[in-house]
Amino acid sequence: MRLQMSRLKTFSSVVALATLVTGAANAQPVSVQDAVRLALQNDPALERAEAGIAQSRAGADMARAATGPTAGLRAEVGALETDFTTDSVSQIPRSVGLQAEWNVYSSGANRAAIGAADAYQQAAYSQLASARERTVLQTFEAFAQMQLAERVVDVAEARLETFAIRMRQTEARFEQGEVTRTDTAMTEARLASAEAGLGVAQAQLSAAKARLSRLTGAEDANPVGPASFSTDLLASYETTLNRVLNENSDLEAARAVQVSSGHQLEEARARFGPSVSVRARATRGEEMYFFFGDAISDVGAFVSVEVPLFTNGMRQASERQAIAARSAATADVRDARLQLSEAVSSLWGDLQARRLALDATIRAEAAAELASEGAQREYEAGLRTLVDALEAETEFRDTQIARFQAETNLLVVQARLLSLSNDLEATLSN
Numbered sequence: 001m002r003l004q005m006s007r008l009k010t011f012s013s014v015v016a017l018a019t020l021v022t023g024a025a026n027a028q029p030v031s032v033q034d035a036v037r038l039a040l041q042n043d044p045a046l047e048r049a050e051a052g053i054a055q056s057r058a059g060a061d062m063a064r065a066a067t068g069p070t071a072g073l074r075a076e077v078g079a080l081e082t083d084f085t086t087d088s089v090s091q092i093p094r095s096v097g098l099q100a101e102w103n104v105y106s107s108g109a110n111r112a113a114i115g116a117a118d119a120y121q122q123a124a125y126s127q128l129a130s131a132r133e134r135t136v137l138q139t140f141e142a143f144a145q146m147q148l149a150e151r152v153v154d155v156a157e158a159r160l161e162t163f164a165i166r167m168r169q170t171e172a173r174f175e176q177g178e179v180t181r182t183d184t185a186m187t188e189a190r191l192a193s194a195e196a197g198l199g200v201a202q203a204q205l206s207a208a209k210a211r212l213s214r215l216t217g218a219e220d221a222n223p224v225g226p227a228s229f230s231t232d233l234l235a236s237y238e239t240t241l242n243r244v245l246n247e248n249s250d251l252e253a254a255r256a257v258q259v260s261s262g263h264q265l266e267e268a269r270a271r272f273g274p275s276v277s278v279r280a281r282a283t284r285g286e287e288m289y290f291f292f293g294d295a296i297s298d299v300g301a302f303v304s305v306e307v308p309l310f311t312n313g314m315r316q317a318s319e320r321q322a323i324a325a326r327s328a329a330t331a332d333v334r335d336a337r338l339q340l341s342e343a344v345s346s347l348w349g350d351l352q353a354r355r356l357a358l359d360a361t362i363r364a365e366a367a368a369e370l371a372s373e374g375a376q377r378e379y380e381a382g383l384r385t386l387v388d389a390l391e392a393e394t395e396f397r398d399t400q401i402a403r404f405q406a407e408t409n410l411l412v413v414q415a416r417l418l419s420l421s422n423d424l425e426a427t428l429s430n
Contacts, residue, residue, distance in 0.1 A: 029224040032143050035216050036428055039139040040132060042217035049128040056124040060117035067110045069102035074283070095285025095296075107273030108266060116263035123256035129422060130249035136428065137419040139215050141412055144227040146208040148408040152401055153205050156198040159397040163191040166390065183386045190390050229427045231414055234351070241344045243421045245337060254336045258329040265322040272315040277304045340420060347417050354410040361403040365396070372396035 030038065040046065073096070080091040103110070170187040173179045212221045234240055245251065284297040308315070375392035378384040418424040 028218050028220045029222050030216065030218060031225040032140060032223070032227050032428060035139050035143050035212065035218075035221065035223065036136050036425065038216035038218055038221075039135050042215065043131075043135045045131050046128070046135060049124070049131040053121070053124045053128055056117070056121040060114070060121050063110070063113040063117040066113065067103070069100055071098065071100040073097075074099045074281070076285070093285060095283045097281055097283025097285075099279070099281040101277055101279045103275060103277045105274070105276035107270040107275060109270035109273070109275075112263045112266035112270055116260045116267060119256050119260035119263060123253045123260065126249045126253035126256060130253065133249060133419045133422055133424060135215075136425045137415055139212075140227065140415050140424065140428065142208065142212040142215050143223045144408050144411050144415075146205070146212050146221075147223045147227055148404055149201070149205040149208040150223075151404045153198070153201045155397050155400045155404075156194070156201040159393070160191070160194040160198050162393055162397075163187070163194045163390075166393075167191050170386070179386065186386060186390065190394070227411060229415070229418070229424075230430065231418075233421070233423055233427070234414060234417055237344070237348045240348065240417060240421070241341065243423075244340050244344050244417075247421045247423070248336075248340055249422050251333070251336045251340060254329070254333045258326070258333050261322070261326040261329040265319070265326050268318040268322040269315075271318070272308050272311055274305065274307045277306075278302070279304060343420060344417070347413055347420075351410070351413045351417065354406065354413050358403070358406040358410050361399060361406045365399040365403045368392070368396040368399040 075096045077094045078092070080093060081088060167187050170179060170184050174181065174184050209221070212223070213219055233243065278301070280301040282297075282299045284295075286295045372392040372395070375384055375389045379386060379389035415424055418427055
């Protein structure tokens with residue numbers, strides 16, 4: 001009797017702990033849409049991506065500003081010694097004035113710089129979109145995994161409760177001499193295993209809760225509602241692959257960088273070409289001859305034409321550097337396409353396998369439930385052994401967990417495919 005009370009206390013404490021964990025999680029219920037919204041507000045990766053956009057926008061503004069005029073204040077003071085045939089004069093010229101300059105022709109260098117900056121800005125926007133999709137995917141997976149962990153805890157609790165009932169029934173039959181001590185020990189072993197399984201399930205639930213809370217910023221996030229979405233965009237492998245190659249943000253960013261590198265090559269070539277500038281100035285000053293001063297002022301406009309003839313290899317080196325950068329960007333685009341094609345192919349095969357696995361686990365669960373009920377009745381009628389009944393119950397609970405896992409795995413694969421084509425966030429919103 002003392003042993004039985006100890007077992008019942010252990011069972012009660014484990015169930016109470018599970019209830020406590022579940023109750024704490026119910027403090028802040030969030031739907032999958034709420035979780036995504038909170039994660040998009042909380043993820044520092046998005047702040048970095050937005051900072052990248054601001055940086056690229058400033059670069060584009062700088063490139064455009066370089067095509068306009070500039071003006072500034074100019075002040076000058078110096079010492080000048082002038083020798084004549086019969087004499088020399090010491091001067092201390094001083095002047096202050098305004099000066100403006102405008103580069104009106106740069107052999108296309110300024111235009112190329114603007115094109116490069118605009119393409120880089122487009123790459124930054126694509127990188128932000130990619131970061132958003134990654135955040136949405138991570139949040140959805142965390143949401144689905146926590147729901148799975150909660151369902152596994154429910155099954156573990158049901159398993160423990162069932163074996164606790166079996167334990168009481170077996171001990172009662174042992175006291176009546178209907179079963180042996182061996183039957184009691186086997187039931188006790190299954191009960192202990194169920195207690196350990198519940199502890200593992202609770203630990204997995206705590207880990208899943210911690211991940212979802214980290215992503216969303218909600219201290220006690222608890223998923224409510226279905227983690228589901230429309231899969232109309234996953235009609236076939238060909239359409240999915242084409243959509244991914246056309247819409248993927250990482251590939252768009254790589255293409256934008258490739259365009260930017262092409263403009264940078266144009267700029268590198270044009271920077272050492274002819275340029276024309278217009279310059280105007282208005283100054284006022286004086287020149288000092290010993291102790292005498294002579295006030296002077298001037299207003300003028302100038303046109304400057306510069307044609308570099310010798311750059312000591314700078315032009316060739318700059319062009320080679322830009323060509324190498326363009327080649328690297330082109331390789332990045334090709335690499336991104338290959339990786340996306342591989343990812344779609346792998347995930348599509350995984351998708352088909354997950355669908356088959358889910359169908360199999362549904363049928364297995366139905367069969368195991370029927371077998372468990374039948375084995376228990378046949379054991380009570382003396383047609384089966386206690387081991388048969390316990391194993392049938394264990395098999396039923398295992399198939400329940402397998403079905404939950406298969407459902408979650410299928411959802412995750414579908415979400416990853418939609419994320420590759422930048423459709424997951426929009427699909428979840430709808």
